[in-house]
Amino acid sequence: MIxxxxxxxxxxxxxxxxxxxxxxDRRLTSLIEHIKQNYITLVGVNEERSHSLIAYNLYxxxxxxxxxxxxxxxxVYESTLKLYELEELLQETPFIRISKNLIVNTAYVEHVRALFNGKFEATLSNGEKVIVNRHYAKAFKNKFLN
Known part of the structure; x- marks a missing residue:
């Protein structure tokens, strides 16, 4: 009971x-990640204007x-931060690196299908598809399934 x-x-x-x-447990871990993610704000630039963005809203x-x-x-917003800096900042959230140049928010992954050579295709809730490279597949599956 809660x-x-x-x-x-x-x-x-x-x-x-x-x-x-x-x-x-898993439910509590997910709740903790959700809470942490809602308190991480990032600055992104769109049309020459700076915007304060809540990490949770990013796909x-x-x-x-x-x-x-x-x-x-x-x-789409541009950031001054490097990908490795964001990966470190978002490590205790549902975000996970899925390729050399992409970090995805697993909270928005609708479904995943296996491709050849150990890769996966993840479909996001906005309909976009991203590829999970085989090098990152195990960590992605662990994060996505938990």
Whole structure:
């Protein structure tokens, strides 16, 4: 059973989330990842305007020609961060690297199908398809299935 208690007061300056549990299971791990992801904000530029983006809303991050891009459901934003920096920042979230130049948010993966040579094709909830290279397939399956 889960009991949720919320204590809101103007006296608090920060948000504190305390989880008391007998053990951390898959459901709880997923919830913790979801909470963490909702508090990670990134800056992306679109049409010469800077936007504050919540990581959870991003479908994937891609690096092309030494430039990094964030993709949400419909819009593309450019970032000054490198892919490896984002991978480190997002490591305890549903994001996972699936190729040399792409990190995907597994929360938006609708389904996956096997391709030849150990690769997978992942279809995102916005209809886009991304390829999981075989080198990253095992880590992707572990993250996606958990």
């Amino acid at each position: 009991r949720l208690k919320i204590d809101d007061s103007k006296d608090y300056t920060d948000i504190e989330i305390l989880i008391k549990c007998p053990e951390i 994937y991050v891609e690096s092309i020609d030494n430039k990094t891009f964030f993709y949400d459901e419909k819009v």
